[in-house]
Amino acid sequence: MNTRNIRKICILVFIRFFFLTYLLPAKNGEEPTIQFLLEVVEILTNYVRKTFDRSTKVLDFHHPHQLLEGMEGFNLELSDQPESLEQILVDCRDTLKFTYEIAPVFVLMEQLTLKKMREIIGWTNGDGDGLFSPGGAISNMYSVMVARYKYFPEVKTKGMSAAPRLVLFTSEHSHYSIKKAGAVLGFGKENVILLKTDERGRVIPADLEAKIIDAKQKGYVPLFVNATAGTTVYGAFDPINDIADICEKYNLWLHVDGAWGGGLLMSRKHRHKLSGIERANSVTWNPHKMMGVPLQCSAILVREKGILQGCNSMCAGYLFQPDKQYDVTYDTGDKAIQCGRHVDIFKFWLMWKAKGTIGFEQHIDRCLELSEYLYNKIKNREGYEMVFEGQPQHTNVCFWYIPPSLRVMPHGDKRREKLHMVAPKIKAMMMECGTTMVGYQPQGDKVNFFRMVVSNHAVTKSDIDFLIDEIERLGHDL
């Protein structure tokens, strides 16, 4: 094949080596400034050299409040507009200057960024609590732990036998991590009750209420409801307001799993899809998904302040000494189920500095625009069938490619069986020739279909055109 025709479409990139590439403000299709990267490298190599120069200090101590007040011109605040690349280099240098014990500069970045995220969710004054965790599954697990602690705090000390038989609710289209949390935390996965969804994968609120009533009648105690903002496969947004009404009525914890869809909060055009999220008790939001931050960067955000600490603190005196000379409320380690934590905040904070809030909005709007472009191109095209009717809510475009040989076949088991094999075959061919890579999966009674997701704003319409051509080229003779 002609390699000049080969295009790159990066879809749900799991591993990204070079986060700095993604720091640059969105300029579609433009090659990143390698020069900028090299300047960052120079800052780093100078720092490495310095650590071997014994005449320099181990640390340059400043109290956290001094850092917050912008000492030596270091401004931690995030703003709407992007900063210049020169300023980003200054930020890198400043950050290196202020890293020391338990890394307060990163703790402060975390606090500021989490507060900003809570403001964007719509919680009053951005108040509340939060943490960066090693991924959405762990963030969702935190939400269940905190809900349990809120309603049955004695479980922390006495175990699950101190609580009645608790049940959790989540949709059949939700991420499996809610079920996993049920298994891990000792609820049992059969006590995670799956809710029915409509044809587009959104929870049916009436089914939630019916199942709450049913559980109560059977002697179970409903505790927690997960609403998904952006399901993994269909990209569906559960109707949060309707679910919140039910949670208030029955006094249940409402969690919104916005691991995938949370990023849409950054877009004035699309954030209405998460309408009602400000009523949630907790939210999972993964900047490492839709916002293009490299793995791992997931936030668990909680509306009630102090509850993470209450839930998880073990008061390990050898780690968290109250007699330090600085304000120890910045020692946040005991809120986490981890002890040491990887610094996930820096890349996100720096990216926010570089893109500005406005840059994330453009990123999100662009990705959704590209998905709409794909959807519009294939919805009435010969050989394509959409998995569900209507414009997708998120960037997930779910479709079957029907090779000519199947177009003439009557609907029925035989056609289903054949269609089930099409996406895996095309994907295998894509991988063998290295042109592109699109994921597929079955869902419920639906046979394997492609799920095309755009989370990289550098994708172009011509990439989408190429993808369609490539599917047809590879699948035509199946």
Added chain:
Amino acid sequence: MNTRNIRKICILVFIRFFFLTYLLPAKNGEEPTIQFLLEVVEILTNYVRKTFDRSTKVLDFHHPHQLLEGMEGFNLELSDQPESLEQILVDCRDTLKFTYEIAPVFVLMEQLTLKKMREIIGWTNGDGDGLFSPGGAISNMYSVMVARYKYFPEVKTKGMSAAPRLVLFTSEHSHYSIKKAGAVLGFGKENVILLKTDERGRVIPADLEAKIIDAKQKGYVPLFVNATAGTTVYGAFDPINDIADICEKYNLWLHVDGAWGGGLLMSRKHRHKLSGIERANSVTWNPHKMMGVPLQCSAILVREKGILQGCNSMCAGYLFQPDKQYDVTYDTGDKAIQCGRHVDIFKFWLMWKAKGTIGFEQHIDRCLELSEYLYNKIKNREGYEMVFEGQPQHTNVCFWYIPPSLRVMPHGDKRREKLHMVAPKIKAMMMECGTTMVGYQPQGDKVNFFRMVVSNHAVTKSDIDFLIDEIERLGHDL
């Protein structure tokens, strides 16, 4: 003060930016080859450039078994001797060539490295199971989950109410994450029973047996014993063989928390301190601690194959498609409580390549030698008092500095109160002037003492001398 006298001693560095610095074979005190770093950067920038060149492939597909067989000269195996820096550059290039969906090259590196670690533990043929997790606390949590699944598999489905009242045992000197796991997983932290230790912080086996018998008499079911290999504060190694005897007698799961001390397994001179570890059912071992790998890099290793999968799998069809064209036993995601995982293996694997097994041994031996040097210098020195008698087992040297004003005070509450303030004051002064940083904490009824830990083999004896001088200079007039 004279900055030319300022020395750097990096103790328990929580955040390390520049992992490549640590890749270099141990050559004490030598400045790292900046040239080497720049060559790595060039490989990376070329890769970045390439991703923007549309004539290149998205991926260069090879089956996992082809990679294992060393195709195109890429050798994944780890060996005793270090590789040359030139070869490390080749390894970096090869790795970049082979990254694609769910990153099989990293999965293979994980499998090979975990097997090597299991061999070093002493499990037959290195058989068993394992994962890299986001830290020792999570690895320890895995061990409790797997133990519960082994003895009460129905808890996964039905919750803790399907099991009797279970209890876990761990020493009062062990890491608080065992207690935290008890709270998180629904056992309750009061069902984590703390064992007495001897004056050096090692579990007293007779106390374990007495508490097992006591728990059984009270109607509880003992499930799990944690033995610590390298406690956080004293660096103590619990007597694993004695504990294993008791676990066998009562049919309990034996976990060894070697987060801190596991690294000593690499040393022929020091591994006897973990004697009996091959009898454990599971082991936590954090290369990001004693072995100098940057955060995060923690392994949970399990002797029984397949049990992690059994414990944690949720069989999410949309993620783990059995109809892929490659061997899907390499899709290991469903073993974890996470969904996506950060790639923690690459830096460790590459470091192993660069140092060789022999390099880790030298690193460990060197750190312990330096601690011994410190211990010998201060054990009989005026103004110092050791927290426990005798040569420390690990690199933890725990001591009080007694300022002249306290040396003449009679022992009693007043002296205790004053002594309790000494370490915090000296540490605050250290931080203010930026010369060095040593941690302190109280332990049980012992007032604040310094805990000096060496995990960086680039520390020199003159650094240790400087540290002692500095403590005396800062603390003399207290």
